[in-house]
Amino acid sequence: MTTIRLPTARPPGTVLGAAPQVAESADAYRATGGYDGATGPEELLAHLAASGLRGRGGAGFPAAVKLRSVRGRGGSPVVVANGEEGEPGSAKDRWLLRARPHLVLDGLARAAAITGAVRGFVYLSDPAAGESVRRALAEHPPRLPVEVVETGHTYVAGEETAVVRRIDGGPALPTAKPPRPFERGVGGEPTLVSNVETLARIALTAARPGLRRVIARSTLVTLSGGPATPLLTEVPYGITLRTLARRYGTPDAAGALMGGLFGGLVDARALELPLEPGALTDAGTALGCGAIRFLAPGGCPVATAADAAAHLAAESARQCGVCVSGTAAVAKALSGLAAGTAGPDTADSLLRWSQGLTGRGACGLLDAAAGIAGSLLRSFPGHVRSHLAAPCPVCADAPNQDGRRRLAVAVPEVASPLTASASGTPVPALKGTP
Known part of the structure; x- marks a missing residue:
């Protein structure tokens, strides 16, 4: 089972939150400044542009540019929280939807306010995440109509045109581009398809604009590959891959498989690189979704x-x-x-x-x-x-088994908040596939 490690020094703008093993309730989220309307859409967009926040779905596109591209198209825009993480080495998005659904929904609402969207969707394949999001919507009904759309878990189902196609009632398969969703997406309208961690960081920026740079330059990473159990943690940009290898428990790693599967393989020399999107790209690899699989010493x-x-x-x-x-x-x-x-x-x-x-x-x-x-x-x-x-x-x-299973990382366990139903019966723990 994947574990979670909180950073040693945790600023208020952390995505992991104070209790990452327990699903956050609406009251607990509001107590940290969530759903506060003090930062308006225009001000928030300016903060996002100044912070340099990039998307966390894999491509790393500037969030402010993506928001503006949808807002400027006219029509009746749509916003989508994309929680279908197809990379086998990543667990962050499903964890976010299970543990901090209000943070994601707050980010979705703020993206809608910036773009002028008239409806929203949360797109996912994890049943436990779906249960968590629906409960959060019931706790804090948004002004924006939001629908949860579930799909099958595949590598390509989270690609943005596949997301649009599935929401429109088709299969979760990519389509030829152009047009891209920001041009013509769900129902033919301009559509923002945004990764759930990106939306979480948008909500954090709205609550704490003074920490916008820290929020934009921190990221969730899923570490795996060695003898230790997989690890989900939050780290600042600039930390070296070698330092991450030590924290995970593979200080003598022979290299790594980067960015889920998209960043390819790097050798031990590359572990001196900083975890910085630009530096990694220049070195011929990529941060991608933040999934890093270290190659254990003696491995192949x-x-x-x-x-x-x-x-x-x-x-x-x-x-x-x-x-x-x-x-x-x-x-x-x-x-x-x-x-x-x-x-x-x-x-x-x-x-x-x-x-x-x-x-x-x-x-x-x-x-x-x-x-x-x-x-x-x-x-x-x-x-x-x-x-x-x-x-x-x-x-x-090597064990005689399907090698694809060796790449899979389970979602950290998340308990339900200690609330009760109308009958007084405790709410059961979230259930779903790992």
Whole structure:
């Protein structure tokens, strides 16, 4: 089970809150300044622009720019809280919806006020999160009509055009772009699709504008991969990956799988990099959704790459022929490399795919597969050569199970608030798939 660690020094503007193991009630949220109307929409937008807050869904797009793009389109805008985190190594969004639903809903309402939206949606696949959000809506009914839309949990279901398509009654599958949701989204209207952590930070900024820079430059990270249980914590930008590895319990990590699956593999030298979106991008990797899987000493990066590619191939939406064939080819090659059955031209094929597949799918899944292949060749060329020369003893001793399961991270446990129903019966703990 994933654990939560509170930062040593916690400013008032922390997303984790004071009691992250218990679902926050409306009264508890209001007691911390939540739902306060002192900061108006225009003032809040100015604070967001000045703070440099970026989205936490993976792309890292400036929040203020995204809000303005919807507001300036006219029509009857729509706002969506996107809580469908498809990355297997991430647990932050489902935890937020389970533990701090009022923080997310407050952020959604404020985004609606900025954009002029007339209705909102909370989009998710976790039953426990859905239960928590519905209870929060009943506790504090918003002025904005808000509907909870559930979907199946897949890698592509959280892509913004898939979100729009599902809310409009279709399958949760990506569509060709343009148009993008801010141009024509739910019901044909301009639509803001915003990650739930982004909305949480918008609400925190409204409550504590004096801490806007701290709020914008802190982020939730999900750490996994070593012998310790996965860890969800909040850290400031600028902290090094090495420091995070020590905190997690893998001080001698051989590298990491970054950004869920989108940031690819990095070697031990990259652990000196700061957790800063720009610095990571310049180094050829990405923060993405904040999921970091450390490679334990003695582990094999080829096995990790094979697990990641297998997951992507299985999760393909199967709408784009190049994605179906490309992800399958990368997965097969990496599986053969890990098993010691790869042919001598495998490295050349992986290099060709890493360079030629990027940007050819309707969503980022094919890009992630290409990135996994390319980053393995860049960061661990010696491992690739040794696997081509002889079977790897580490891979041979790996448990005989679906490698995709090794990448999965469970949501930290969240207890229900200590309230009672009308009959006096205690409210049961939240239930749902991990």
